[in-house]
Amino acid sequence: MVILLMSTGKANINHKSSSGRTPLALASYEGHEGVVKFLLQFVAVDVNSADADGRTSLHHAVWYGYTDIVKLLLETEQVDVNCADLQGRTPLDIAEERGFQSILEILEDYRKQKEWCPVLVCQVAETNTK
Template sequence: MVLHRAIHAARVGDLAALREMAATGHLSPAISDAQGAGLTHHAARCGRLDCLRFLVTELGLAADERALNRATPAHDAAATGHVRELQWLVEQGGCDVEAQDASGATALHLATRFGCVAVVEWLLAAGGHLSDLETNCGAVAAHYAAAKGDLECLKLLLHHAPKCVNHQTRLGATPLYLACQEGHLSVVEYLVRGDGASTHLRAHDGMSILHAATHSGHHSLVVWLATFTDLSLSCQDREGATALHFAASRGHRRILETLLHMGSKVTRDYWGGTPLHDAAENGELEVSSNLRITKI
């Protein structure tokens, strides 16, 4: 895709070119890319403060214009780690720091998602209730940090808003659940040992954090949860599936063997299925063979 000349100038910080286009009538507020991002979006996401200041204060472009996904230039600056541009947009451009895009994400959600620690620090220092704001799926910024394994951002967020440690999304996932699902052991240890995360909150389908770790195949995390928490190794989700069912259905032989060795009970789910049934139904031949040998 060939960028409009003005967009290219805004991205590379060519203020002289922008001034020339403005003087000759070739700079319009209507200029945008295929995603509806305008000149201020591109200047913000590329860290071009001089161009951003010119476009807003001299040319009169809106500092809070929206792209097709409802993102503002402040969203773009936050997502790309440009603190200086974000600060100017909020303090001088009048951008709402709590503005949400089409998915419900704020600048803080995006800064956390992309690991922009300096932006997260500035946004938290700016005040307000950013840490508590939810996306459309019910996620707060701490969910993004936990899912990404970003311990530095997570510590900042939970220091600012401790109650978010057990916040559940629309599907019931907590930051701890997502950390288990994605296999971030250091985050799990911090949440459980240092920040009071509940190990017993479940997703709305009944899956526990042990189920999440097992389903995703995170062996070391499963061992840690089984060793250092009081979770039942035989707990069942809403359909009666245990961690053994998840391990068998996904072919996680090592986890299956570990759970059995640590005392996990072999039970049927509410449909009458055993871990062996699940392994066979999903084509996990090695696991099926091992289960038959052990007569499970």
């Protein structure tokens, strides 16, 4: 149904339900990998949109252990792995709390890459200005 609605070009990809969840968050929550993949094709999709509990699509995918959806969300390179829900838990906290070691490692690797890249850019810029 989501795919059909989005295909018309008339649906708001970031429309929120009464619980504050977007179609991407709902698909992540329910484990619908194909729908997540489809929605991520849209430039306008807000991967960091939070619901009424402050949880993003990544929070939901991590909570239920949907490793493939976690990977898809991270591939956008726009996901904030450090965002906390209203209880102060980040997706990393949830992965650790729920014992999803492989997801925890994936998230930690992603975070390290994101932190490392700006350092590299600064080093290259310094070298080029000398």
